[in-house]
Ligand SMILES: NC(=O)C1=CN([C@@H]2O[C@H](COP(=O)(O)OP(=O)(O)OC[C@H]3O[C@@H](n4cnc5c(N)ncnc54)[C@H](OP(=O)(O)O)[C@@H]3O)[C@@H](O)[C@H]2O)C=CC1
C-alpha cells in the first residue's frame with residue numbers, strides 16, 4: 568500500500584534532501600504544493616490533514632503552528648525542528664537510543680538536532696553502561712558545514728567567502744543544550760562550543776574526557792568496546808577502531824546518512840577524545856527523518872538512505 572507524505576517546508580534545505588531520498592520510492596506518494604501556495608495556510612492545512620505522514624522542515628514557530636493545524640488523529644508527524652525535542656508527549660526520533668519499537672508506534676516523532684545526534688550517540692550508551700558518570704560537567708566542541716544553518720547561512724557563506732571559521736553560541740544558550748542534557752541522561756547542562764567552517768555539509772562533534780578524574784570511568788578500550796557492542800545491530804551508526812592522526816571535513820563532500828563514532832585514547836589511558844563524524848543533512852536531519860519514516864511505515868529502516 569502506498570502512504571502519502573507531505574513535506575511542509577519542502578523548498579528548504581532539509582526538505583529538499585528528504586524529497587531526494589524519497590524519489591523513486593514506490594511505498595510513498597509525495598503531496599506537493601505549487602510554489603505560490605507553499606506558504607498558504609489553507610493549502611498547508613489541507614495537505615497536513617490529507618497526508619498519512621507529515622514531515623515538518625520549518626523554523627520552530629512555524630512547526631508548532633503546523634502541528635496545531637492537524638485536526639485528525641490519523642496523520643503521523645516527524646518534526647525536524649527543535650520545537651518538541653524534549654516534549655514528554657513526543658517520541659525522540661533517535662531509534663538507536665530510544666529503541667526502534669518506540670519510533671515504529673509513535674504518532675509524533677521529533678527528529679534529533681544535528682549536533683545532539685553526535686553528542687548523544689557518543690555519551691548516552693556510556694552513561695547507561697556505567698562507564699561514564701551522569702553527574703559530570705561535560706564539554707562538547709563541534710564544527711559544522713554551513714548548510715546546518717539552512718538557506719540563510721548558506722547564502723551568507725556563499726556571499727562572504729572570506730569567512731574561515733565562525734565560532735558562535737558564545738552566550739552559552741544554544742538551543743541544542745536542553746536536548747543534549749535530557750537525552751544523554753546528564754545531571755548538568757554540558758558546555759557546548761559550536762563553530763561553522765566553509766564546507767557545505769559535514770560535521771565533527773567532540774567530547775574531550777579527563778578519564779582519570781571521572782568517578783567510575785572506564786578505560787578508552789572499555790568505552791570503545793561498549794559503543795561497538797551498543798551499535799552492533801545498527802546499519803547506520805558504526806564505531807571505528809582506528810586511531811587516525813587527523814580527521815578531515817571536505818569542503819564538498821557527498822551526502823551520507825551514516826554516523827561514525829571513535830574513542831581516541833591517550834597512550835596511558837588517562838584521557839580520551841570521543842569524536843562523532845556525520846553529515847548534518849544526513850543522520851543530522853534528512854537521513855534521520857527518512858530512517859524514522861521507514862521505521863514508522865514498517866519498512867526496512869535504511870531504504871533510500873546513502874550509507
Ligand atoms: N539544515 C540542517 O542541517 C538542519 C536543520 N534542522 C531543522 O530543520 C528545520 C528546517 O531547516 P532548514 O531546512 O535548514 O531551513 P531552511 O531555511 O533552509 O528551510 C526552511 C523552509 O521553511 C520555509 N518556511 C518558513 N516558514 C514557513 C511557513 N510559515 N510555512 C511554510 N513554509 C515556511 C522556508 O521558506 P522560504 O524558502 O521562503 O524561506 C524554507 O523553504 C529547522 O527547524 C532546522 O532547525 C535540523 C537539523 C539539521
Ligand SMILES: CC(=O)N[C@@H](CCC(=O)OP(=O)(O)O)C(=O)O
Nearest residue numbers: 647648649680681682711715716
Ligand atoms: C551551523 C548551524 O547554524 N547549525 C544550527 C543547528 C542545525 C540543527 O541541528 O537544526 P536544529 O536547529 O533544528 O536543531 C544552529 O546551530 O542553530
